[in-house]
Amino acid sequence: MQDTDLEGLFATARAGRPSPSAGLTARIAADADAVQAGFKPAPTPAGRRPWAGWIAAMGGHRVLAGLATAALAGLWLGFAQPAPVVTLTLTLRHAFAADAGPWAIELIPPLDAFGLEG
Amino acid sequence: MALDALSDVSDEALLVLYANGDPWAARALTLRLAPRLLGFAARMLADRTEAEDVTQEAMLRLWRMAPDWRQGGTGVSTWLYRVASNLCLDRLRKSRPRGLEDVAEPEDAAPGVVARLIEADRMQALDRALAALPDRQRQAIVLRHIEGLTNPEIAAVMDIGVEAVESLVARGKKGLAALLSGQRAELGYEDGG
Numbered sequence: 001m002q003d004t005d006l007e008g009l010f011a012t013a014r015a016g017r018p019s020p021s022a023g024l025t026a027r028i029a030a031d032a033d034a035v036q037a038g039f040k041p042a043p044t045p046a047g048r049r050p051w052a053g054w055i056a057a058m059g060g061h062r063v064l065a066g067l068a069t070a071a072l073a074g075l076w077l078g079f080a081q082p083a084p085v086v087t088l089t090l091t092l093r094h095a096f097a098a099d100a101g102p103w104a105i106e107l108i109p110p111l112d113a114f115g116l117e118g
Numbered sequence: 119m120a121l122d123a124l125s126d127v128s129d130e131a132l133l134v135l136y137a138n139g140d141p142w143a144a145r146a147l148t149l150r151l152a153p154r155l156l157g158f159a160a161r162m163l164a165d166r167t168e169a170e171d172v173t174q175e176a177m178l179r180l181w182r183m184a185p186d187w188r189q190g191g192t193g194v195s196t197w198l199y200r201v202a203s204n205l206c207l208d209r210l211r212k213s214r215p216r217g218l219e220d221v222a223e224p225e226d227a228a229p230g231v232v233a234r235l236i237e238a239d240r241m242q243a244l245d246r247a248l249a250a251l252p253d254r255q256r257q258a259i260v261l262r263h264i265e266g267l268t269n270p271e272i273a274a275v276m277d278i279g280v281e282a283v284e285s286l287v288a289r290g291k292k293g294l295a296a297l298l299s300g301q302r303a304e305l306g307y308e309d310g311g
Contacts, residue, residue: 001295005307009244009298010263012237017157020148024170028152028177032136032144035181039137 129194130187137184144181151195152177154265155202161260162206164249172209176202192274199267199275203257210253236306243305247297255290262287 020028058064124132124146132150136143155176159169179201180194192200248256254276261267261275262283272283298305 001298001302001307003291003295005298005302006291006294007263009240012240013161013244013264014266016237016241017153018160018166018169020152020156020173021170024156024174025148025152027174028148029145031174031178032148032181033141035178035184036136036139036141036144039139039185 130189133180133184133187133194134189136181137187147180147194148177151180151198154195155198158199158260158265159202159206161245161248161264162203162253162256163209164245168209172202172205175205193271196267196271196274199261199265199271200277203261203275207253207257240305243298243301244294247294250297251290251293255286255293258283258286259290259294263291 055061055064058067124135124142127135127146129147129150132143132147136147152173155173156169159172160166163169163172176198180198183197187194248259251259257276258272261272262269267275269280269283269287272287273280276283276286
């Protein structure tokens with residue numbers, strides 16, 4: 001048996017490659033479909049975060065963080081006890097209630113006091 | 119994406135499409151790769167039914183591996199040949215030693231057509247000679263001379279060096295020539311070598 005004879009046999013074998021039967025092709029396709037059905041769909045940016053578009057429209061995460069901070073600060077100012085203002089009001093009320101000359105607080109001094117001065 | 123539109127897409131790209139849910143990618147890969155796997159397994163096992171089982175199992179492993187496929191490494195066909203080779207060798211190890219008489223007769227010899235008869239006889243003789251070779255030599259011969267893989271590709275499939283592939287192919291061809299040398303006239307070859 002010569003090399004050329006062997007090459008001829010190999011060439012015939014290459015040309016006569018068997019074709020998969022319809023049954024085998026169907027089984028392979030069924031396997032492929034079954035395996036593919038088990039794959040999780042590849043997440044897209046929009047699919048993974050439905051609110052991603054809204055965040056982008058608002059200006060991004062940093063802008064939203066600033067807005068949230070401002071909102072919380074407003075709530076705090078609205079509900080927090082205004083203790084320094086109350087303290088000042090009570091002090092002034094006690095001062096006016098005391099009818100004692102030397103302790104009177106003159107918020108607006110009378111003009112004649114300036115006239116007496118030489 | 120329709121099947122026709124996938125004809126120019128590489129195996130690797132088809133596998134990625136399959137992993138991403140494309141319904142046609144698996145069909146395209148099957149049409150492209152299953153005949154090669156079946157031919158290889160049939161030559162290795164000399165049994166059509168077992169060859170079909172190996173082909174289905176190898177393709178199933180490909181589907182399961184698809185989401186983890188990394189492009190740039192071993193090609194899809196090389197990977198599949200490696201899987202099919204291992205499946206064939208496993209079956210050969212588990213089965214009883216196969217004698218020349220175990221090789222199946224041709225299913226259809228196209229009666230009345232002498233050329234087809236001669237061709238069928240030659241393929242039967244080749245299959246018998248291949249079955250008589252050691253498994254690794256048969257694997258290397260089939261991959262190199264029938265499936266048309268390059269020596270580096272065969273080295274990747276068999277997980278050996280290129281020089282080892284060359285040695286296996288050379289010894290395999292020498293063994294085939296010796297096994298077929300007494301059948302030249304019977305197979306329709308003219309005298310002269």
